[in-house]
Amino acid sequence: MAAITSSVPLADAPQTRRKFPFLLIALLLPMAIINFIAFVLPVVRLGMISFIESRSGGVLTNNYTLENYVSFFTDSFSFELVANSLTLGFGVTLITLCCAYPIALFLHRVSPKWRNMLFVITVSPLLVSSVVRTYGWMVILGDQGVVNGILMSSGIIDSPLRLTNNTLGVFIGMVEVLIPYMALSLIAGFGRLENVYEEAAASLGANRWTRFRRVILPLTAPGIALGCLLCFVLSISSFITPKLLGGGRVFLLATEIYDQAVIQLEWPTAAAISVIVLIIFGLALAVYSRVVKRFD
Amino acid sequence: MQTQELRQEPLAAETNPGDQAFLKLKGITKRYGADYMAVDDLDIDVPKGKLLGLLGPSGCGKTTTLRMIAGLLDITKGKITIDGDDISHKPPHKRDIGLVFQNYALFPHMTVAQNVAFGLEMRGVNRVEARDRVEEALEMVRLPGYGERKPKEMSGGQQQRVALARALVIRPRLLLLDEPLSNLDAKLRDDMRIEIREIQQRLQITTVFVTHDQVEALTMCDLVGVMHKGKLAQLGTPEDIYERPADLFVADFVGRTNVLGCEIEALDRVRIGASVYPCDTRGLTSGKAKAAIRPHRISLTPSRDRSLVSMATNAAHGKVTRVTYIGDVVQYDIDIGGNTLTTEVHTASAGHSFQSGEKLLCEWKPQDMQVFAQGSGS
Incomplete structure (x- = not known):
């Protein structure tokens, strides 16, 4: 490019303009191809399978039908699944936000000397697979686990607390798994928050709580969103942690997809539920973009 | 003699009983760690309605002082009172002080009107009155009708004025300005200087203004406190600071000045190089000292016999070593036998221009040469 700009600019201007989109396409092409093969095609295929009629035992036919969706929406168990998943999604997201927000705010304000180290510590759980961490929680929360062991040996309780194989266990595990993601997103969205705004608010008569409500919270809204x-997306789509800590007693859309696809071998049903989950994600994304626009 | 008259006026004003100190800083100190004194035992009184400028190089403690007055920093020691009310340890939101930041600090998520209304809202002013006062404040800073804009849609100068409106709309007891002009370009800075001063005088609001720019301090302020290494080097009117600097640091920092090494001959004369010059040594009788002369107080004429020059003036023969054309003035560096004097001649008033290498005579009045003890204020 340097060689071109050093010669007569008038003659070269159209040439550089022609070259630019070519370069752009050449650079974008590999990613576009990978995305098409690895993402677009499978999603289209998933959508197609969800309309295929299946015979008992999971045998796929060549007939297309709405039966998979009709049976989902007519089964009251489906609504229980949706309700459970949404409760888990909203509940886990809210608790994770409450746990990660103070961490993120502290990391944003701490002196740069410590920030990098503390940041690495905060996200370090991501270095360990969530499966391993979930097993860790089973050891801690189980009936013979660390928590119950301490509580029982110290005589506070007589019989073990039910901390796993129920919704409580799933919540605990999910929140811990998701805190690093939440903290990372929050910090990424804290760019506009500067100490000087709080000082300005204080000089105008705002007390600590008002400063938080009127200045810090709105300025960190993009990160929160x-x-x-x-x-929300990760907690609804996760199935390993709910399966292990739920002990097969917590029924969610994600676990149902797993059961239908892997155990029942009912791929069309699994695909139909997947499409419904995709629609829920689409709605979440729409809400997100509206929130971000409002606070911009 | 003119300087004598100028000196009378502020002194009379300060001794006026109706003009007692409104803002009082008594021995305020900020210590970091074990022994770093950011601000060291500062005593300043500001009469009601006056504008105090805190002037000094970066790191001298002027911003630290301002932040302590605002309550954004704890004071290590000392006492701050406004109109007799001890605010030394009040949290910032209870001090009732308007504050304008260097980078304006307008809330980016609020409109201009919401920004200005924020302080009124905190004070529970009702909506209708708040709206009127916001509009009034925006008119005062010449931004009427800008209320619905977002800060990022405005220029630096406009944001600065919004920040001023936001600080003043709450009718604070005290206004603090932290280097408010340093982010503006030169032309805008001149305009804002006049505008801020006009508003300050119209509202008769006691103000503390932090700056590293001596022109701002001299032109805008009723009182100037020159700070150096956490201490107050001098507190006085702009004339005091410029004409009668307390020490070498002040002389050197405020305005351009020539500093020459000299030897005290007697109470009324010093030796610079091989020549002896009459001047007031301010009590020094012997030893090495520093002599300071402002460049524009030195007049230049083509070289002539020393005996033709009035004995009432100091004079030195020299040779031009460098000519620097600045526009409004021409700077001549003149070698006077080992020492270099920088002099300034207004281009409009210059009867003649000199060339590099030309021989000429430098003259200055004895009272324009200030003598400071060696190492004073360093």
Whole structure:
């Protein structure tokens, strides 16, 4: 490019303009191809399978039908699944936000000397697979686990608390798994928050709580929205932690998809539920973009 | 003699009983760690309605002082009172002080009107009155009708005026300005200087203004406190600071000045190089000292016999070593036998221009040469 600009600019201007889109396409092409093969095609295929009629035992036919969706929406168990998943999604997201927000705010304000180290510590759980961490929670929360062991040996309780194989266990595990994601998103969205705004608010007569409500919270809203979107999507789509800590007693859309696809081998049903989950994600994304626009 | 008259006026004003100190800083100190004194035992009184400028190089403690007055920093020691009310340890939101920040600090998520209304809202002013006062404040800073804009849609100068409106709309007891002009370009800075001063005088609001720019301090302020290494080097009117600097630091920092090493001959004369010059040594009788002369107080004429020059003036023969054309003035560096004097001649008033290498005579009045003890204010 340097060689071109050094010669007569008038003659070269159209040439550089022609070259630019070519370069752009050449650079974007590999990613576009990978995305098409690895994402667009499978999603289209998933959508197609969800309309295929299946015979008992999971045998796929060549007939297309709405039966998979009709049976989903006519089964009251489906609504229980949706309700459970949404409760988990919103509940886990809210608790994770409350846990990660103070961490993120502290990391944003701490002196740069400590920030990098503390930041690495905050996200370090991501270095360990969430499966491993979930097993760790089973050890801690189980009937013979660390928590119950301490409580029982110290005589506070007589019989173990039910901390796993129920919704409580799933919540605990999910929140811990998602805190690093939430903290990362929050920090990424805290760019506009500067100490000087709080000082300005204080000089105008705002006390601590008002400063938080009127200045810090609105300025960190983009981070909150991003973190909530990410955690909501991750908690609804996760099935390993709910399966292990729920002990097969917590029924969610994600676990149902797993059961239908892997155990029942009912791919069309699994695909139909997947499409419904995709629609829920689409709605979450729409809400997110509206929130971000409002606070921009 | 003119300087004598100028000196009378502020002194009379300060001794006026109706003009007692409104803002009082008594021995305020800020210490970091074990022994770093950011601000060291500062005593300043500001009469009601006056504008105090805190002037000094970066790191001298002027911003620290301002932040302590605002309550954004704890004071290590000392006492701050406004109109007799001890605010030394009140949290910032209870001090009732208007504050304008260097980078304006307008809330980016609020409109201009919401920004200005924020302080009124905190004070529970009702909606209708708040709306009127916001519009009035925006008119005062010449931004009527800008209320619905977002800060990022405005220029730096406009944001600065919004920040001023936001600080003043709450009718604070005290206004603090932290380098408010340093982010503006030169032309705008001149306009804002006049505008801020006009508003300050119209509202008769006691103001503390932090700046590293001596022109701002001299032109805008009733009182100037020159700070150096956490201490107050001098407190006085702009004339005091400029004409009668307390020490070498003040002389050197405020305005351009020539500093020459000299030897005290007697109470009324010093030796610079091989020549002896009459001047007031301010009590020094012997030893090495520094002599300071402002460049524009030195007049230049083509070289002539020393005996033709009035004995009432100091004179030195020299040779031009460098000519620097600045526009409004021409700067001549003149070698006077080992020492270099920088002099300034207004281009409009210059009867003649000199060339590099030309021999000429430098003359200055003895009272324009200030003598400071070696190491004073360093």
